[in-house]
Amino acid sequence: MTNQSDMTNYLQTFVEGMISSGVEQAVISPGSRSTPLALLLHRQEKIETFIEVDERSAAFFALGLSKTSLKPVVLLCTSGTAAANYYPAICEANASHIPLIILTTDRPHELRQVGAPQAMDQFHLFQSHVKEFIEMAIPEGTKTMLDYAYWQGMRATDTACQIPKGPIHLNFPLREPLLPDLDRTLIIEKATEILVGKKQLSEEQLLECVDAWQEKKGVLVIGGSHTPKEAEVFIKLAETLNWPIISDPLANITSCGKTSPLIMNYADLFIQEVEMSQRPEVVVRFGMLPISKNTMFWLQSLDDATTIYFVDETGDWQDQLKQTQVAIQAEEQTFARAIIEKVKVKTVDSWCNQWIDWQLTTEQQLNELSDMNTLNETTASILVHKKMAENGQLFVSNSNAIRFLDRFSTAEANHYQLFGNRGINGIDGIVSTALGMCATNPERQNVLLIGDLAMYHDMNGLLLAKRYNLPLTIVLLNNNGGGIFSFLSQRQLEVADFEPIFGTPIDLDFSLVAQLYNAKYIKAESLEQLALLLDATQKQPKFQIIEVVGDRQENVQLYEKVVAGLKEKFGKNK
Amino acid sequence: MTNQSDMTNYLQTFVEGMISSGVEQAVISPGSRSTPLALLLHRQEKIETFIEVDERSAAFFALGLSKTSLKPVVLLCTSGTAAANYYPAICEANASHIPLIILTTDRPHELRQVGAPQAMDQFHLFQSHVKEFIEMAIPEGTKTMLDYAYWQGMRATDTACQIPKGPIHLNFPLREPLLPDLDRTLIIEKATEILVGKKQLSEEQLLECVDAWQEKKGVLVIGGSHTPKEAEVFIKLAETLNWPIISDPLANITSCGKTSPLIMNYADLFIQEVEMSQRPEVVVRFGMLPISKNTMFWLQSLDDATTIYFVDETGDWQDQLKQTQVAIQAEEQTFARAIIEKVKVKTVDSWCNQWIDWQLTTEQQLNELSDMNTLNETTASILVHKKMAENGQLFVSNSNAIRFLDRFSTAEANHYQLFGNRGINGIDGIVSTALGMCATNPERQNVLLIGDLAMYHDMNGLLLAKRYNLPLTIVLLNNNGGGIFSFLSQRQLEVADFEPIFGTPIDLDFSLVAQLYNAKYIKAESLEQLALLLDATQKQPKFQIIEVVGDRQENVQLYEKVVAGLKEKFGKNK
Structure with a gap:
């Protein structure tokens, strides 16, 4: 049995090591095996903690925090499938070089391969999608082992932050009793200075x-x-x-x-x-x-x-x-x-x-199109870009949303920062990542531009907005299904093949979603109204969903009209 | 470039191989790279297909289908993080020996390690949590390669079904164009008979x-x-x-x-x-x-x-x-x-x-307690057990729900089947797994007993009920948070430590959730009312949420009262 005080010292020393290498935030998902680390992170004044029950959303939220703060962020969960829920965000973090420190807790060796409840093989759980996997030692209180715990916390965090940055996974075998000794205070004086060089040409x-x-x-x-x-x-x-x-x-x-x-x-x-x-x-x-x-x-x-x-x-x-x-x-x-x-x-x-x-010439062609003056998914996206305020933060979802911005947004005098998950371009975890962005700078204007499928995929993330009063404005482009496929070769298919597999309408009333998570809900009926709503987000940020009802066919038709006009103007094929 | 007709023959032959080994159902998540397999499965008359956008829910749904039908079930998704969302369900399937055939699609070799969009390392993606990982060959139309495709479909499916059963992962590198030739029909006469022996003692x-x-x-x-x-x-x-x-x-x-x-x-x-x-x-x-x-x-x-x-x-x-x-x-x-x-x-x-x-004596002690006659989470759980009809199917969530049944339900004359996810005991994916159970035998009485955190964790799964009219009755034990921790050592903590990390109230109005997914919603106010509602599920199954408002403290107090009474009766410590 591990001594309660030894375990506490060991884990707290590890946490101090992470702090020495720059950790300031942690996202915790509740569980039993992770109890001592959860309590020590929660009690640690130098670390801001967030709690989220759905580990998938928790991990994307951590991704968003780190993406915006440019600092390493800790994730903590219990044993078993909990950690497997982190996987999508970890793959994205690895591809886009975001330093997440993933702490999973585990049965100790004597409770492995014995059918113990909520136990599974957590070794190299995230395969090639983390920079390192580290199996920590069972907690012990000797100086050697406290030095080791500090070293791993400091070194692993730094490794995550070295170029190319990326996630690191540490697995902690912990024995019962799992309650740490919260009354004792270990004073740790250690701090390691790290001077980082840059790759430069001669x-x-x-x-x-x-x-x-x-x-x-x-x-x-x-x-x-x-x-x-x-x-x-x-x-x-x-x-x-x-x-x-x-x-x-x-x-x-x-x-x-x-x-x-x-x-x-x-x-x-x-x-x-x-x-x-x-x-x-x-x-x-x-x-x-x-x-x-x-x-x-x-x-x-x-x-x-x-x-x-x-x-x-x-x-x-x-x-x-x-x-x-x-x-x-x-x-x-x-x-x-x-x-x-x-x-x-x-x-x-x-x-x-x-x-x-x-x-x-392209600008001129766009100006000639009347569709560019009515509300649709394309014009709504352009307007969001134009209405971003000084130092605002815009998160753009994958699939169609980012393509609207790519094709149609112009460089304007407004200065803001655009974020996205373009490591692997999934439509998963977008809401939570955007909320991580918002949580880093909640006093700024924070906007998410997202389609209905991506919104549905990570709806659970909205609980974070509710719990932490995160003033994110969500501009929801709702074309009721997978709009991107109407731009791809799949659109040649018969409707009977296309709609169930690619169209995938989900028919969700997002005003109910807003109500569920205490967000304000508005359906934008015109470009003018949307402009006013976006103006308001500059002055008074709040958690709200602004829905723009789109149409998958209309998006394609508008795009094709633009291209046809350009063919005419440039006359390449004449 | 792969010839479109060759690719179609190759993939269709693979599908025929899976059918020969018993595949009858597939759960598909939309995506571009998976297009040819999605269309061939969708068009294949011998296979029933389901579509779900959230791959995590899709995988648990497949788990539920296979758990109930005792047959291998196919999962198909596109490249990238999509597949990573399968991970929790795969870990559970591996631990509880459920034969899932996971098909992921991938960039071909020439688009790997080059920064191609939505591409990541999918080799051994699920680590030790699948029985086998198979990297398929690039589609070709030669007899040798068609024999290979059939063989892998047949053999891999059979491997998943061999004792100990478990999931198998096949990764398909596919080249563009991704649309298969749906007009041609390849007649495949192959079928392989498999005679399975059993381990028997002498x-x-x-x-x-x-x-x-x-x-x-x-x-x-x-x-x-x-x-x-x-x-x-x-x-x-x-x-x-x-x-x-x-x-x-x-x-x-x-x-x-x-x-x-x-x-x-x-x-x-x-x-x-x-x-x-x-x-x-x-x-x-x-x-x-x-x-x-x-x-x-x-x-x-x-x-x-x-x-x-x-x-x-x-x-x-x-x-x-x-x-x-x-x-x-x-x-x-x-x-x-x-x-x-x-x-x-x-x-x-x-x-x-x-x-x-x-x-x-224990039965007598329980009968003496007046709390056993009023509506609470414990009595609601007992009542669900008692009201299960002939051949009904009850899915029970992890954490508290299954413990209420374990402690308090007695063997009665009613004959039904109880299911759960007890491989790794996660609270993730419960809704979808229960819906997979329901989809297998929708004409029977289908009930899910679940707590609020597990319900929240897999809320996305409810879209499957809406899309496929699955008549699941959800009995929701809502104690607004993590009720299990009130039974564990964590309850010794101060409220300021306990509530945010373990209590984790989520304050969701589940009547809105019901409305969002077109479920009927009823809040049960008494045991009598709950009995009537459950009686009705026997005659007319429908998709509904019956909420039982619980109290975390009350659950513990009732349990402690029972134990105190038994200590008195058995007088062991006297």
């Missing part, structure tokens, strides 16, 4: 890039998630080189508050439609490919006359086109700033001017 | 048991899940030996419609309270330990004078007490029947009479 390597890029016909392609501040650097880089810049919405190029004629935010719409008389000599990519399939097809169409550079600090080779000729493994921002300093001569205007023309 | 081994058991003071302890028909055999075995029988509720001893004075259904209440002047010479256990902790402590208190036999066909060593002296690895029913035939002499009545006395 002067020589930098000059090689500058020589290869300046004065060349180039295109900057920015994928992955970046902060608005980082986005500004990319725009500055584009301006320095005088190159057009194509980006993913999550790169925050169109939401960092800077406008520039070089920002090709309509690339998805025009890039496949225009006659490209001048092909680029250089393409410089940062991070993963942007979401736009048309941009991907265009990149794929480039031949060897174009040299493709790929910059990524993590060492991930994110290039499904396998075109990379020069891979630059260095911290992106430091690298971009160094290039900006060294470039002396801009590329001639004639190169970017054709791009600017395409962009303006 | 005549000599059987006689060794009979000699060791007959005329001895013995106790039968039945854990694990058994059908009512199997339960009858265990009762017959007890009668043949003239031994008391202690069982887990899921063994269906108290719900198989047979009454016998030998059934010790109140064992949890009295076994630690009575003065046991005669200790057993033999204990024969079937399956895992029953849920009762008191029974476990009593077993633990036995010394070497008692020989413990453990019968389990699966080869699992389910004995956390590590007392097993004789392990019998043979099919339980065949073994029990053979023993019944061979036993010639019963044990003397004096042995079982003391047990029957304890049982009757």
Whole structure:
């Protein structure tokens, strides 16, 4: 039997180790085996704790906290299937490099492989989707074991935070009695300082890039998630080189508050439609490919006359086109700033001017469409983007929602930050991740743009909003089913095959969902009304669901109308 | 590029292989990469398909289908985090030996490790919680590859169904285009016959048991899940030996419609309270330990004078007490029947009479308590058990719900079947598993007994009831939080520690939940009203939520009152 005081000292020392490496928040799901860690985290003043019964939502909430705070966040649950519910969020955290510290509790060795209740094999439970799996020792109170506990807490947290960041799983075998000794206070004086270096190119390597890029016909392609501040650097880089810049919405190029004629935010719409008389000599990519399939097809169409550079600090080779000729493994921002300093001569205007023309022609085409002035899922998405306030936070769901933003949102003067789960692009856990974002900065404007299926998938997450009074505005694009499939090849199917498998209408009355979780509910009837509602979120944030009723066919028709108009204007196929 | 017709033939042949080994149902979650398999399953007349957007609920629903039909059930989803949502149900299926055939779809090799969207490492995704992981070949249309596809479908399904049964994971790399050729029909004449043998003891081994058991003071302890028909055999075995029988509720001893004075259904209440002047010479256990902790402590208190036999066909060593002296690895029913035939002499009545006395005294004590005549969570649970109709199906949730049944339900003349998820005892996925049970035999009376936290955890599952008109009656024991902890050591904590971490009130209005999913909602105000409502479910099954408002403290107080009364009556500590 483990001594109660020894167990308490051991676990508290472990917690102190995590704190030393930067842990400030923990999300706990109730359970029996996890009792001592839950109580010690709850009692620990330096750690803010959140409680959520559904472990799947709890894990995505932690993901959202860490995504926004940029700090490691702890997850704690009991033994058994509880931990398996963490899996989707862990896969996403691993792919998008978010440092989660997952603590699972377990039967001790003598209660394994014996049919003990709520016990299962938790070793390497999350397979290749965590950076490390650590089986902790049974708690003991010796100096050696307290040093070990501190070390693992400190070291594992730091490992999660090292580039490439990612989740770490620690499994704690705990013996009964499970109640810690809450009356005793162990004073732990330890704190470990960590000085972190950055991957940087040498002067020589930098000059090689500058020589290869300046004065060349180039295109900057920015994928992955970046902060608005980082986005500004990319725009500055584009301006320095005088190159057009194509980006993913999550790169925050169109939401960092800077406008520039070089920002090709309509690339998805025009890039496949225009006659490209001048092909680029250089393409410089940062991070993963942007979401736009048309941009991907265009990149794929480039031949060897174009040299493709790929910059990524993590060492991930994110290039499904396998075109990379020069891979630059260095911290992106430091690298971009160094290039900006060294470039002396801009590329001639004639190169970017054709791009600017395409962009303006597309803008004109959109302005001509009356559908862009009535309320639908596309215009609602554009409006959400436009109505984001200074330092606001917008979380955008996968599937259609992010594609509306990608295709139709332009760089405006408003400065805010866009977030999403684009590691594996699931529609699971979106509500909880957005609430994690909101919980990090609840005083700001916080908005979630989401479709009905993603909303349904993570409805349980709404309990967090209710419990912690999180003032999230949810703009719900409700087309009653899987809207994305109407854009894909599946739409060729007969209705009898399409509707049950891909359309999947769910017929839920979301005003009841709002009532269930104490959210305000409003159905937006017009763009003007939606604008007023969004204006209000800037001044007085509150937990509310604004429903925009959409139509799966209408979304496609609007898109096709835009493309048809562009075909006409650009006359590529004539 | 894979030829569309080759891909179709390959996948259809695979599906035919699964059908040959007994697949009749599939649960599909929508997605793009899984399109060809989804359409082929949907179009296949020999397979009934269900669609559910939330993969976690889909997997538990499949678990419920298979648990009730005793046949292998297919799960299909797209690539990425979708499959990770299956994990909790897979862990449960593996622990409770349910044959699920999990089909995940994946990017082909050339789109792996390249940052392709919605792609992640799906190899051995479910770690040690599946019997097998199979990476399928890229579809090809040669005879060799069609033979391979059929073989894997047939063989993998059979492997899932071999003892010990369990889930199997097949990962399909699929190339675009993803639409199969639905116009062509491949006639597959293959069918493979499988003759399955059973583990049986030899005549000599059987006689060794009979000699060791007959005329001895013995106790039968039945854990694990058994059908009512199997339960009858265990009762017959007890009668043949003239031994008391202690069982887990899921063994269906108290719900198989047979009454016998030998059934010790109140064992949890009295076994630690009575003065046991005669200790057993033999204990024969079937399956895992029953849920009762008191029974476990009593077993633990036995010394070497008692020989413990453990019968389990699966080869699992389910004995956390590590007392097993004789392990019998043979099919339980065949073994029990053979023993019944061979036993010639019963044990003397004096042995079982003391047990029957304890049982009757406990019954008397319960009858004296006025709380047993008013509506509370305990009495509601007893009433549900009593009101189950001929061939009805009752699913009981984990945590408190199953403990109420274990402690307080008696063997009555009503014959029905009780189900639960007792592999790992999670409170996740209960609603969906119960709906899978209901979907298998929707014409019968189908009831779910569940607490509010488990109901909340799997609320999404209710969409299946709405979509498929599943007439499940949900009896919701709502004590607004984690009632089980009020029975455990955690209740010693201060309220400020207990309520947020263990009490976890969720304050949900379940009438809104009912409205959201088109269920009828009734709050039961008295035992009489609840009786009438349950009577009605026998005649006219419908999808409804009957809420019983409970109180966490009241549950404990009632239990403590019972135990105090028994201490008085048995006077062990006097």
